[in-house]
Amino acid sequence: MYIIKFGGSVITNKTKENCFKQEVVDDLVKAIKKANKETIIIHGAGSFGHIIADKYNLNKGHKSSDQLLGFSLTHGMVQKLNSLVLDSLHNNGIPAVSIPPHSSLILNNHNPLKFDYIIFKEYLDMGFTPVTFGDVVLDKKLGFSICSGDLLMLLLAENLEPEKTIFVIDEDGFFTSNPKEDKNAELIESATKDQLNGYVASKDRHADVTGGMQGKIETIKKIAELGIDTILLNGNKPDRLFKVLNGEKTKSTIITGGQK
Numbered sequence: 001m002y003i004i005k006f007g008g009s010v011i012t013n014k015t016k017e018n019c020f021k022q023e024v025v026d027d028l029v030k031a032i033k034k035a036n037k038e039t040i041i042i043h044g045a046g047s048f049g050h051i052i053a054d055k056y057n058l059n060k061g062h063k064s065s066d067q068l069l070g071f072s073l074t075h076g077m078v079q080k081l082n083s084l085v086l087d088s089l090h091n092n093g094i095p096a097v098s099i100p101p102h103s104s105l106i107l108n109n110h111n112p113l114k115f116d117y118i119i120f121k122e123y124l125d126m127g128f129t130p131v132t133f134g135d136v137v138l139d140k141k142l143g144f145s146i147c148s149g150d151l152l153m154l155l156l157a158e159n160l161e162p163e164k165t166i167f168v169i170d171e172d173g174f175f176t177s178n179p180k181e182d183k184n185a186e187l188i189e190s191a192t193k194d195q196l197n198g199y200v201a202s203k204d205r206h207a208d209v210t211g212g213m214q215g216k217i218e219t220i221k222k223i224a225e226l227g228i229d230t231i232l233l234n235g236n237k238p239d240r241l242f243k244v245l246n247g248e249k250t251k252s253t254i255i256t257g258g259q260k
């Protein structure tokens with residue numbers, strides 16, 4: 001089983017509110033269909049979630065009553081994005097079922113308190129493709145906060161032992177420096193968790209309430225500690241996703257698991 005996360009910056013235009021990249025999603029979904037592997041799909045919120053969550057300061061927790069509407073509006077937006085992703089999966093013949101975090105997970109000061117992963121397993125065992133996404137959730141300490149798709153990746157990897165986790169991002173993988181600013185940046189094809197220690201991610205240039213690239217690195221290190229390999233690849237080149245799922249070599253970064 002593979003867990004795949006479609007990054008919000010791949011499936012939406014992150015600088016323009018509620019802008020869905022239909023063709024990119026359709027192409028990624030076709031790659032998954034063609035590879036015909038057991039998968040769980042997670043997607044980020046992109047411009048359907050980060051901008052409004054930032055506006056209402058939701059990730060800091062419950063501080064004022066107007067945030068309740070902000071929470072609901074954010075929830076509505078990510079649910080809309082989820083419907084668009086589901087439509088694409090269904091249109092391509094994938095039996096996808098949505099499992100929204102706001103009703104299957106509770107956090108405590110951003111850390112997982114209660115997570116119903118069994119439901120993912122039950123759906124998988126029946127042949128469905130579970131789909132979940134970055135969402136607003138209840139938080140015991142803060143009232144509410146935000147659960148990123150990256151945290152879901154870690155929680156599902158911990159509990160369901162996938163063959164690999166795959167982050168579909170808007171770059172070819174991790175680079176020695178920011179490829180958008182430095183033309184000498186080189187792709188890191190393979191690294192261990194420890195080699196990621198000195199790696200400082202480039203600053204995200206758009207609203208990102210859940211930790212951006214640096215947060216992703218921390219999550220990937222924890223997945224490596226579980227002994228699971230993580231692959232980062234460019235979602236704008238859907239043949240790369242197909243190749244990874246099909247066991248072929250392609251341009252990407254692999255963070256090898258196995259070391260504590």
Ligand code: IPE
Binds near residue numbers: 049053136
């Ligand atoms: C963020 O999820 C969820 C909300 C802002 C509600 P992610 O952190 O997984 O989203 P992306 O991939 O960065 O867009």
